[in-house]
Amino acid sequence: MHAAPSFGMETQGSPWERSAGSHHSTNMSAFRHRHLYTFHNFWDVNKDGILTWDDFNIIAENYTKLQRHGKLEKEVFERWKMVLERWWNELTEHADFNKDRIVEFDEWLKFFTNLGKSTKSVKDLPDFLQKYLHLFFLIMDSNKDGLVCAKDYKKYLKTHNLDISRADECFKEMLNEEDAANGDAMTSDRFTATVYECWVSQDNNCKGKYICGPYDSTPMEELEKKNKKRPV
Numbered sequence: 587m588h589a590a591p592s593f594g595m596e597t598q599g600s601p602w603e604r605s606a607g608s609h610h611s612t613n614m615s616a617f618r619h620r621h622l623y624t625f626h627n628f629w630d631v632n633k634d635g636i637l638t639w640d641d642f643n644i645i646a647e648n649y650t651k652l653q654r655h656g657k658l659e660k661e662v663f664e665r666w667k668m669v670l671e672r673w674w675n676e677l678t679e680h681a682d683f684n685k686d687r688i689v690e691f692d693e694w695l696k697f698f699t700n701l702g703k704s705t706k707s708v709k710d711l712p713d714f715l716q717k718y719l720h721l722f723f724l725i726m727d728s729n730k731d732g733l734v735c736a737k738d739y740k741k742y743l744k745t746h747n748l749d750i751s752r753a754d755e756c757f758k759e760m761l762n763e764e765d766a767a768n769g770d771a772m773t774s775d776r777f778t779a780t781v782y783e784c785w786v787s788q789d790n791n792c793k794g795k796y797i798c799g800p801y802d803s804t805p806m807e808e809l810e811k812k813n814k815k816r817p818v
Contacts, residue, residue, distance in 0.1 A: 642673060650666050672714065719782070720774075736753065758770070
């Protein structure tokens with residue numbers, strides 16, 4: 587399968603803010619902040635503040651256009667649509683807690699909080715997230731050398747109109763000795779493990795916190811305002 591884009595890709599006085607004096611709540615707030623950033627920038631592609639099948643249908647279109655160099659070819663789109671239907675059904679099975687066929691942000695956050703308790707690594711994730719991670723790596727590896735470097739990371743952020751002013755600094759912060767031995771670049775396994783850490787870690791200083799982008803470049807309250815309960 588060809589590479590496809592991973593589109594998707596604190597409200598004043600909220601409980602998170604009121605309890606911000608404690609170390610635990612600060613970490614929880616950072617965990618929430620990271621997920622607000624990924625939810626609204628990569629998954630809620632129609633920008634209505636929630637996840638519905640419409641978002642996943644658009645993602646299928648975007649994947650098709652990337653694979654077919656901008657063309658929405660029907661056969662390719664139908665194949666991607668089948669893939670995204672499976673992803674959507676799996677997401678709602680795990681994250682649509684009130685069974686209204688909508689995944690609100692707080693349901694999304696609960697889903698990843700639960701994954702942090704029930705999984706230990708990428709291989710324990712639901713199938714659709716493992717497949718998404720594989721695609722995510724293929725997309726970000728823009729020069730197709732089997733590694734993701736700072737240049738790839740910056741290019742990916744720029745493609746999604748996200749802040750790149752701290753890209754080099756943020757990427758360097760995530761590197762370990764294995765990455766240094768690979769010319770300051772991540773292999774597929776290292777990349778997916780880093781995204782996994784970003785998704786499930788409650789630690790504000792987890793090494794992988796910037797892998798989906800410099801989330802703290804966007805104020806948390808600005809992202810909170812995008813959350814909705816149902817279609818507008």
